[in-house]
Amino acid sequence: MSSSQNSATNLQEMSPITVTRYAIINTSAPFDRLKGKESLDAALILASYEMDVSLFFIGNGVYQTQANQQAESIAHKDYLATFKALEFYDIEDIYLCQDSLTERGLATDSVFDDAQYLSAEQIKALLPQFDVVLTF
Amino acid sequence: MSILHIVRSNGFNDDRLQQCLNLLAENDKLLLIDDGVYNVSHPTCASLTQAIFAIDSHCQARNIVEQGNVKQINIEEFVNLSEHAEKVITWQ
Amino acid sequence: MAIEFNNQQIDTDSQGYLLNINDWHKDLACIIAKEENIELTPAHWEVVNFVRDFYITYKTSPAIRALTKALKAEYGEEKANSRYLYRLFPKGPAKQATKIAGLPKPARCI
Numbered sequence: 341m342s343s344s345q346n347s348a349t350n351l352q353e354m355s356p357i358t359v360t361r362y363a364i365i366n367t368s369a370p371f372d373r374l375k376g377k378e379s380l381d382a383a384l385i386l387a388s389y390e391m392d393v394s395l396f397f398i399g400n401g402v403y404q405t406q407a408n409q410q411a412e413s414i415a416h417k418d419y420l421a422t423f424k425a426l427e428f429y430d431i432e433d434i435y436l437c438q439d440s441l442t443e444r445g446l447a448t449d450s451v452f453d454d455a456q457y458l459s460a461e462q463i464k465a466l467l468p469q470f471d472v473v474l475t476f
Numbered sequence: 477m478s479i480l481h482i483v484r485s486n487g488f489n490d491d492r493l494q495q496c497l498n499l500l501a502e503n504d505k506l507l508l509i510d511d512g513v514y515n516v517s518h519p520t521c522a523s524l525t526q527a528i529f530a531i532d533s534h535c536q537a538r539n540i541v542e543q544g545n546v547k548q549i550n551i552e553e554f555v556n557l558s559e560h561a562e563k564v565i566t567w568q
Numbered sequence: 569m570a571i572e573f574n575n576q577q578i579d580t581d582s583q584g585y586l587l588n589i590n591d592w593h594k595d596l597a598c599i600i601a602k603e604e605n606i607e608l609t610p611a612h613w614e615v616v617n618f619v620r621d622f623y624i625t626y627k628t629s630p631a632i633r634a635l636t637k638a639l640k641a642e643y644g645e646e647k648a649n650s651r652y653l654y655r656l657f658p659k660g661p662a663k664q665a666t667k668i669a670g671l672p673k674p675a676r677c678i
Contacts, residue, residue, distance in 0.1 A: 367495050367567075381675065388631045399495045418627050425626035428634035428641075439498075460498045467479065467499060473565045475495075 361392045363470040366401035370411070370420060376404050377419045379476035384422075387429040394433035394470070395426075396463060397450075401476075402440045405450035423451050437463060478503040480561035483512040484568060492567040493518060500526060507557065508546070509534055516543045529557065571599060585666070585673050589623070592670025601668050604659065608668070612656050618642065619662075620669040629674040632662040 364383050368375035387393050397405050404420060411418040426434070436450055438457045448457050458466075467473060481504055487493030493515050500506060508515050508530040515521050516530055517540075524545065532548040535541075542548055549557070558564050569584065570577040573596050579587040584603065586592060597616060601608045608616070622630050622638060630638060632650065640648035653661035662674050 365565075367492070384628070384631070384634075385675075388633055390633075398498070399491055421625070421627040425622070425628060425630070425634065425638075428630065428637040430633075430637075464499045464501055467501075467565075468562070471563070473479075473563060475565060475567050 359390065359392050360471045361394070361469065362386050363394050363396060363467065363473045365396045365398060365473060365475045366404055367399040367475055369400040369403040370409060371414070371416060372400065375476045376401075377417070379474075380419055380422055382474065382476070383426075383431060384429055387431050393429075393431050394435065395431060396435045396437070398437040398440050398460070398463065400440075400444075402436055402444065402446060402450075405436060405452065405455070406446065407449075407451050420451070435463060435466070478505060478562060480505050480507060480558055480564045482507045482509060482564060482566040483515060484508075484510040484566070486511045486514040487518040487520065488514070493520065496565075496567045497524070500524075502526070505529065505557065505561065507531075507554065509554075513538060513540050516540055516546045521546070529554075571596070573599060581673075583667075583673060586670040589670050589672075592620075597668050597670065600670075604657075604664055604667065606657065606664065606668070609656075612665075612668075614643075614647070615639070615653065615656060615661065615665050616669045619665045619671065623666075623669070623671045629666045629671045630662060631674045632660070635662050635665075 364379055366376060366379050370376050383393050383395060409420055411420065432454065434452050434455045436455050436457050437460055438448060439460045441448060441457070479501065481496050481500055483493050483496050483506065485492045489511070493512070496506070497520055505527045506524070506529070508528070513530045513534045521528060522545070528546045529549050530546050531554060532550050535548055569580045569582060571580055573593070578591045578596065581587060584600065598608055601612070606612065618639060619630060619635065636648045636650055636653065646652065650661070657664035666672070666674055
């Protein structure tokens with residue numbers, strides 16, 4: 341993008357709207373402080389401003405993706421229910437760490453219909469393509 | 477083309493250090509700040525081939541002395557390091 | 569703040585959004601709508617019921633973009649464009665429809 345050779349590229353560079361690619365990495369279990377909820381809020385805010393958001397779940401973060409959790413039984417807001425609405429915010433790239441699932445004795449499964457299950461090595465290889473990486 | 481990873485917690489206390497190391501690429505750099513400076517003597521850091529830095533004042537506060545593969549830097553050098561990184565990931 | 573309804577005080581935040589979604593009633597919706605200078609028609613109710621169902625399912629009030637996208641999936645293009653929605657809710661469909669539906673203000677409201 342740094343050297344423009346044709347007018348199409350110039351136009352793109354002059355465009356007032358720059359879409360930044362965000363990777364949001366979840367590393368915390370669902371009720372570990374407010375990390376998961378804060379992460380989700382950040383993702384929805386960025387997506388509302390038409391930023392490109394991808395979600396990663398690694399380490400204890402994979403616990404957030406498991407079905408049938410009942411947050412309300414410990415008087416906690418059930419923010420995990422909002423995962424099902426991510427498609428309405430155009431958040432479609434969701435990556436789970438297969439190694440983390442396996443380590444924790446969890447099946448290759450989640451509440452997401454279209455999640456991609458990647459090894460830590462594959463996730464590492466994806467990170468350079470993002471402009472901003474946030475961890476929660 | 478390198479990412480600066482910042483770890484600010486003790487690897488004996490939580491798994492942020494481990495999460496970071498799992499995604500640390502060959503040319504990336506690791507910076508230890510706050511309680512993260514305790515990781516200079518964490519076994520997983522000793523074997524790393526990547527460049528490792530720790531904030532000098534944070535080390536002095538905890539009486540952590542210069543270790544083989546960890547370079548102690550001041551805040552100004554920290555700013556420099558982040559400016560030259562392609563991006564910064566803080567593991568918190 | 570509070571709204572007087574059926575001889576009861578219903579608590580709201582400073583902007584008039586209900587603090588407890590379970591306090592909501594369709595007659596209360598009409599009172600809130602009146603405050604917003606909106607006369608509720610069946611077209612309004614369609615959207616109000618939709619955002620309430622959205623909240624109950626997904627535990628979040630939809631911001632405008634998510635609202636239009638979700639409406640499109642349910643009712644098709646004609647009722648999911650923002651011009652149609654702004655005609656119904658001139659001060660912002662997501663803000664006003666969620667208020668009338670007794671939900672918290674969308675945190676990401678634009």
